[in-house]
Amino acid sequence: MPPPAVRVGLLGCGVVATGFLRLLRERERLIRESVGAPLIVTRVAVRDPAKRRGADLSGVALEADPVAVAAATDVDLLIELAGGEAVFDALRTALERGVPVVTANKHLLSLRGEELERLAAASGTTIRYEASAGGGIPVLQALEHGLRTERFQLLVAILNGTTNYILSTMERDGRDFAEALDAARKLGFAESDPTLDLTGADTAEKLSILVRRAFRVSVPHASIPTEGIIGMEQEDLRQADRFGYTVKLLGIALRHSDGLDLRVHPAFIPKRYLLASVRDEFNGVYLRGEATGSMLFYGKGAGALPTAQAVLGDAVAAAREIVGGVRYPRAAPEAEPGKRLPLDEVRTKYYLRLIVEDRPGVLAQVAGCLGGSRVSVAQMFQAEGIRGEASITMLTHDARDRDVRDAVKGIAGLPAVRKAPRAVRIFDL
Numbered sequence: 001m002p003p004p005a006v007r008v009g010l011l012g013c014g015v016v017a018t019g020f021l022r023l024l025r026e027r028e029r030l031i032r033e034s035v036g037a038p039l040i041v042t043r044v045a046v047r048d049p050a051k052r053r054g055a056d057l058s059g060v061a062l063e064a065d066p067v068a069v070a071a072a073t074d075v076d077l078l079i080e081l082a083g084g085e086a087v088f089d090a091l092r093t094a095l096e097r098g099v100p101v102v103t104a105n106k107h108l109l110s111l112r113g114e115e116l117e118r119l120a121a122a123s124g125t126t127i128r129y130e131a132s133a134g135g136g137i138p139v140l141q142a143l144e145h146g147l148r149t150e151r152f153q154l155l156v157a158i159l160n161g162t163t164n165y166i167l168s169t170m171e172r173d174g175r176d177f178a179e180a181l182d183a184a185r186k187l188g189f190a191e192s193d194p195t196l197d198l199t200g201a202d203t204a205e206k207l208s209i210l211v212r213r214a215f216r217v218s219v220p221h222a223s224i225p226t227e228g229i230i231g232m233e234q235e236d237l238r239q240a241d242r243f244g245y246t247v248k249l250l251g252i253a254l255r256h257s258d259g260l261d262l263r264v265h266p267a268f269i270p271k272r273y274l275l276a277s278v279r280d281e282f283n284g285v286y287l288r289g290e291a292t293g294s295m296l297f298y299g300k301g302a303g304a305l306p307t308a309q310a311v312l313g314d315a316v317a318a319a320r321e322i323v324g325g326v327r328y329p330r331a332a333p334e335a336e337p338g339k340r341l342p343l344d345e346v347r348t349k350y351y352l353r354l355i356v357e358d359r360p361g362v363l364a365q366v367a368g369c370l371g372g373s374r375v376s377v378a379q380m381f382q383a384e385g386i387r388g389e390a391s392i393t394m395l396t397h398d399a400r401d402r403d404v405r406d407a408v409k410g411i412a413g414l415p416a417v418r419k420a421p422r423a424v425r426i427f428d429l
């Protein structure tokens with residue numbers, strides 16, 4: 001006999017949870033028909049149960065303790081939208097008793113995702129987290145199901161709506177960095193602490209989640225070399241355009257014969273790339289598989305309703321399994337620490353822009369630093385400036401990343417250099 005209802009325990013009642021409750025109400029019939037039983041929220045854990053909320057929570061037990069919700073016998077499915085590391089115990093409690101979990105907690109997943117997957121596998125249940133990377137884009141479901149047996153060579157992704165919006169509006173509307181950040185904040189894309197967006201940390205967390213599914217490797221986000229977009233100037237975007245590129249903050253996973261190259265950094269990408277058309281708050285995940293070739297997943301990576309729909313999609317999938325009595329084999333998860341290619345050894349082209357004193361021999365000194373580190377210049381442009389300065393823009397040929405960084409350090413130390421080089425990698429395979 002299928003259960004008369006799938007009883008949901010919800011942790012958190014913020015923006016995404018409110019969106020989820022709204023979709024649950026508005027799509028009630030569709031959900032019931034898809035699952036074979038209604039989804040009913042029986043318990044919600046919130047920090048302050050006495051506080052009034054926008055969402056209609058009549059008939060729902062409000063509690064302060066997330067572990068109590070996870071342990072409650074009238075909870076068949078736990079949905080975690082509270083965020084933070086502290087909810088780990090609640091997730092463990094649910095998984096250990098075989099209750100499936102749906103979570104959007106990218107931070108926790110990137111720190112302890114492997115542990116959570118092991119707990120789920122040990123009890124023959126599931127943990128789903130579509131909303132944690134790429135927001136409303138169903139890329140994790142695709143990797144879990146249709147693409148489960150595909151072997152990927154490459155994943156390149158724009159995973160942060162805030163920084164993509166900033167770069168897009170700087171490029172299109174000529175705004176400077178601070179104005180663009182302010183606009184992104186007003187539109188509600190930025191994290192409460194936008195440092196996570198700007199430093200690339202948010203992208204690294206999401207990349208670590210995606211590579212676990214796509215490459216079956218477990219990589220803590222802190223071990224991914226990460227650079228953000230702080231310091232990017234309008235002039236860099238103009239120069240990118242001059243050379244036929246656009247600037248994006250990328251999460252990259254590239255399989256080489258000698259290891260997996262994982263990194264997060266801003267990059268010049270050719271305008272002909274599909275990812276170049278991913279603008280504003282949109283996200284894009286480009287994958288290249290051995291059998292499938294190129295694929296692009298595109299959509300909204302942030303916002304209450306796109307994220308809530310991803311949560312609902314996972315909840316419906318888990319609820320269908322509950323109703324159908326599906327149990328997963330108690331198996332060890334597939335993720336394993338794979339061999340990594342250190343960033344120092346990655347070969348890449350670079351864009352360099354610096355300001356120097358405009359006098360004889362200075363260009364030769366700059367070229368000397370590059371040549372001394374085995375970095376070869378592919379294109380160069382020099383503009384005469386005011387106050388006896390010159391602005392030099394260079395594109396290099398492929399070089400060892402470590403060598404370019406050494407050369408940049410050397411150039412920055414030259415007495416004739418007035419503004420140290422801005423160095424941005426070019427992603428052009």
Ligand code: HSE
Nearest residue numbers: 160161162190191302
């Ligand atoms: N701050 C994130 C972004 C929200 O800008 O993409 C979604 O994770």
